[in-house]
Amino acid sequence: MARIDYLNDPAAPTPNSIVPAVSVIVRDGTGRILLIHRTDNDLWSIPGGAMEPGESVRQAAVRETREETGYDVEMTGLVGIYTDPNHIIAYSDGEVRSQFSICLTGSVTAGQARTSTESSEVVWQPVDELEDLNIHASIRLRIAHLLDSSRKEPWLS
Template identity: 55%
Template sequence: MARTEYYDDPAAPEPNSLVVAASAVVTDGKGRILLQRRSDSGLWALPGGGMEMSDSLPGTAVREVKEETGLDVEITGLVGTYTDPRHVIAYTDGEVRRQFNVCFRARVIGGELTMSDESTALRFVDPGELAGLDMHHTQRLRLAHFLDDRSTPYLG
């Protein structure tokens, strides 16, 4: 199933669902950031996904990183909350979602980098390479807030 992301676009379809989600900025010992190239959009993104009824938000981030990358992570902090109603995600099955995303900081504690069917590539990226990657504005915003090393989480 393919997806299209809209941001502040008057042509965006009207949302028909609201999804609580978590993502994580996972770093390695060299300060590189784990990114996936999403199979549904072709864009580079942080690992993450929707919360299940049995999850906590930090647990969602840990589970999604494991499912999408094979890595076990430990949550080490909070980057921010991302709830901008101008961000709409449309799927080919007809779902048009507003997503409430909480983005965490995390570090690798185990596992083996393994690609899932949700990705076409996985890699740790040096922060200096981020500008050259094709990614949605909302992903860049989360990364910018992480790299700013803010003393307080972004609330938006």
């Protein structure tokens, strides 16, 4: 299913749902960030997706990361909660979501990189090479919040 992300766009469609979602920033021992090349919007992103009924935030984050990257992870912290009403996500099936995403940090415990129906590539990207990739502004914001060493509290929007 294809998707289009709108940010601060007056032409964005009106949302018809809010779905709790998770995203995970995973770094390796050299500081690189685990990224996927999404198949639904052709953008680079951190792993993540909608929570399923009956699962916790932690369980959803572990499941989504495994599904999209092939890696098992454990959650290590909270980057923030992202609820920007000006970030609208429109899906080809007619669903139009208003953003609600909890971004966590994680570390790899097992597995190896593999793609899925949601990811055409899985890479460990050096932080100083992120600007070369087509990454949505909402994901760049989460990464920036993680990398900002002056931040003492998780982001809350």
